[in-house]
Amino acid sequence: MRGKGLIELCCPLKNTTRSFYGGVVGHRTAPTGGGRYIVQRAVIVLAFLAGCVPAARAEVTVQDPGRFVVDRAGIVDAGTERTIEAFLADLARKTSSQVKVLTVPTIEDEDFFGFVQRHAELWRLGQKGKGNGALLVVVPKSSGQKGHARVQTGYGLEPILPDSWCGSLARQAVDGYFRQGKYSHGIAMMAATVANKVAKASNVSLSGIPRSHGRSGRRQGGLACGGGMLPLIVMIVVFSSMGRRRRHRGRWGGGGLLQGLLLGSLMGNMLGGRRSHWSGGGFGGGFGGFGGGSFGGGGGFGGGGGGASW
Amino acid sequence: MKFGKILLILALALIGGVVIVGGCVYSGYNKAITLDEGVKSAWAQVENQLQRRFELIPNLVETVKGVAGQEKEVFLGIAKARESYFQAKGPAAKARAAGGFESALSRLLVLRETYPELKSNQSFLKLQDTLEGTENRLSVERKRYNDSVKTINTFARKLLGRFYASLAGVEKAEYFEVSEEAKTAPKVSFTDKSEEG
Numbered sequence: 082m083r084g085k086g087l088i089e090l091c092c093p094l095k096n097t098t099r100s101f102y103g104g105v106v107g108h109r110t111a112p113t114g115g116g117r118y119i120v121q122r123a124v125i126v127l128a129f130l131a132g133c134v135p136a137a138r139a140e141v142t143v144q145d146p147g148r149f150v151v152d153r154a155g156i157v158d159a160g161t162e163r164t165i166e167a168f169l170a171d172l173a174r175k176t177s178s179q180v181k182v183l184t185v186p187t188i189e190d191e192d193f194f195g196f197v198q199r200h201a202e203l204w205r206l207g208q209k210g211k212g213n214g215a216l217l218v219v220v221p222k223s224s225g226q227k228g229h230a231r232v233q234t235g236y237g238l239e240p241i242l243p244d245s246w247c248g249s250l251a252r253q254a255v256d257g258y259f260r261q262g263k264y265s266h267g268i269a270m271m272a273a274t275v276a277n278k279v280a281k282a283s284n285v286s287l288s289g290i291p292r293s294h295g296r297s298g299r300r301q302g303g304l305a306c307g308g309g310m311l312p313l314i315v316m317i318v319v320f321s322s323m324g325r326r327r328r329h330r331g332r333w334g335g336g337g338l339l340q341g342l343l344l345g346s347l348m349g350n351m352l353g354g355r356r357s358h359w360s361g362g363g364f365g366g367g368f369g370g371f372g373g374g375s376f377g378g379g380g381g382f383g384g385g386g387g388g389a390s391w
Numbered sequence: 392m393k394f395g396k397i398l399l400i401l402a403l404a405l406i407g408g409v410v411i412v413g414g415c416v417y418s419g420y421n422k423a424i425t426l427d428e429g430v431k432s433a434w435a436q437v438e439n440q441l442q443r444r445f446e447l448i449p450n451l452v453e454t455v456k457g458v459a460g461q462e463k464e465v466f467l468g469i470a471k472a473r474e475s476y477f478q479a480k481g482p483a484a485k486a487r488a489a490g491g492f493e494s495a496l497s498r499l500l501v502l503r504e505t506y507p508e509l510k511s512n513q514s515f516l517k518l519q520d521t522l523e524g525t526e527n528r529l530s531v532e533r534k535r536y537n538d539s540v541k542t543i544n545t546f547a548r549k550l551l552g553r554f555y556a557s558l559a560g561v562e563k564a565e566y567f568e569v570s571e572e573a574k575t576a577p578k579v580s581f582t583d584k585s586e587e588g
Contacts, residue, residue: 194527194530198527198531243521244520244521244523244524244525245516245517245518245520245521245524247520248516248517248519248520248523249516249517249520252516382531383528383531383532384524384527384528384529384530384531384532385524385527385528386524386527387520387523387524
């Protein structure tokens with residue numbers, strides 16, 4: 082017996098009971114419970130059968146939630162995730178190129194390239210007509226399936242991130258980090274390298290990329306001794322870019338105030354020092370509010386990119 | 392009712408009918424043309440990628456020759472497959488030739504097992520990446536082409552669609568299908584088999 086459903090609320094009938102699908106089952110005043118009981122059972126059986134849809138080939142699909150790092154597999158620690166979000170949002174703001182990171186625990190029966198291409202076409206990263214989006218996908222190795230890592234490039238980024246470069250980067254991440262289970266470091270390295278390359282191609286410099294994640298393969302944890310210099314460098318970089326009076330799209334029409342707030346939150350993050358200690362969730366949350374809600378601009382993906390499995 | 396009035400109503404109905412039918416034919420004809428152009432442009436993309444693949448192959452072959460020069464049969468197979476692709480005309484024939492090429496290519500990649508030094512050869516790996524990229528792009532374009540073929544064939548088989556298609560001189564298109572030989576031959580695989588398990 083169902084409680085008052087939506088149909089019941091919308092179209093109440095006196096002295097009647099509605100079935101699951103809204104059809105009238107019986108009258109409350111009717112003393113014969115038997116007939117009503119049979120009909121209700123039939124409806125329950127039908128509902129059950131309707132639910133038993135023949136299983137299609139198992140596929141995992143993740144919708145774009147608007148963040149830059151979508152960590153469904155839970156392999157990126159919170160501090161690293163915030164760092165990556167920061168510089169990827171910075172990249173999107175400065176170059177309109179959208180680079181996102183996706184991790185999933187499993188891709189079921191699908192082949193990896195198909196999975197990545199399907200999501201790239203679904204999320205449509207990058208601007209329409211320019212196709213300057215890229216999607217980094219990592220599937221951690223687990224019992225019963227291989228680990229995969231891939232950089233998928235949109236049409237516009239194909240010349241900047243050629244297939245062989247992406248393949249080499251993926252192999253480097255796999256050999257240096259993923260094989261040892263250091264997913265956070267590896268993903269941060271990949272994202273930072275991709276972001277740097279795209280930024281350099283557009284002649285902008287990004288703030289918020291920790292120095293230890295260079296491609297030289299130095300694996301020191303935390304910021305190097307230049308940590309004290311870094312906020313100063315960041316300030317210089319950001320002030321000079323602000324001075325260049327870049328015209329932003331409508332979303333950033335707030336102009337100076339927004340930039341100031343962003344600068345403040347970035348500074349807060351940088352001055353926090355070590356990766357794992359961020360100066361309060363407040364900054365992180367505040368930044369998430371601006372950076373979040375960044376959805377694909379309609380960029381096309383042709384299947385370019387490179388990856389590695391292990 | 393006056394006779395003139397009936398005549399007027401009939402005339403209006405007739406004109407109305409003609410306008411409606413004319414509109415249908417107009418839009419149907421245009422749709423046939425649009426779908427046909429869609430198929431042609433999708434095929435052009437496929438040919439782009441096939442072309443690119445055939446341009447990349449010689450470099451890959453050269454790198455492999457440097458290590459496994461004595462495997463003449465494999466190189467001959469690739470050269471022949473390349474020839475037959477360039478001689479083929481039309482989507483179906485080109486698809487068959489492409490399938491034949493894939494089996495030749497997979498025989499080349501099998502050499503990685505016989506000559507493990509290829510796997511650590513950086514230029515080979517880079518070329519493999521680029522070739523793999525082309526194969527991936529090819530699969531994406533092939534899918535899009537086949538989707539466009541499906542759309543136009545469905546349209547051209549429908550009752551009215553048949554009429555519009557023949558009016559516009561548009562014919563059904565051929566799918567880019569995997570040839571029988573390519574189905575049985577070892578699949579082109581870029582992953583390192585020794586890493587599995």
